[in-house]
Amino acid sequence: MHSFESHIRSVPDFPKPGIVFKDITPLLQDRFPEVIKAMCHGIDWTKVDYVVGIESRGFILGAAMAQLQGKGFIPMRKKGKLPPPVIAETYALEYGTDTLEMIQEEKNGRVVLVDDVLATGGTLRAAAALCAKNKLEVTAMSLLINLTFLNKFKEEGFPVVSVLDY
Numbered sequence: 001m002h003s004f005e006s007h008i009r010s011v012p013d014f015p016k017p018g019i020v021f022k023d024i025t026p027l028l029q030d031r032f033p034e035v036i037k038a039m040c041h042g043i044d045w046t047k048v049d050y051v052v053g054i055e056s057r058g059f060i061l062g063a064a065m066a067q068l069q070g071k072g073f074i075p076m077r078k079k080g081k082l083p084p085p086v087i088a089e090t091y092a093l094e095y096g097t098d099t100l101e102m103i104q105e106e107k108n109g110r111v112v113l114v115d116d117v118l119a120t121g122g123t124l125r126a127a128a129a130l131c132a133k134n135k136l137e138v139t140a141m142s143l144l145i146n147l148t149f150l151n152k153f154k155e156e157g158f159p160v161v162s163v164l165d166y
């Protein structure tokens, strides 16, 4: 396992009982430039036009990756934050639903989707569906942490690249 691991706090029962929350705050504080470099590794950047960051930790990581690679950045936000024209994708949570939105796209770009943690995969699946709806081809999905015991994304053939696998 990577030396980054010692900078990640595992916080039991946050934000809900039974969830072990991976707090990347110390890692961002101590090793940010190396983390961004590591998240860019293993991606063919010649096949990427934009980085899409998922609100809100995906903004921190994705924007820095876009800067490092000389690419544009597209925010994917929670419902109601972006002005029209937006397109939306609603997905099921344990209790209820959540909705992700993007500004409607006309450019047919190829993108890297970025978030901090891949857990059950509901968020990333919805994010990928939203990109497809928006004429954006997902070249890679870059996560800092993949909780592989909660999803089978790699086995299912998703283009997942992660720095730390648990």
Ligand code: AMP
Residues within 6 Å of the ligand: 019, 020, 021, 022, 023, 057, 115, 116, 117, 118, 119, 120, 121, 122, 123, 124
């Ligand atoms: P999921 O849709 O289950 O894959 O959850 C992914 C989203 O929830 C990401 O945006 C993460 O930031 C957050 N998340 C889920 N599980 C955790 C966890 N154990 N620690 C930190 N963040 C998490």
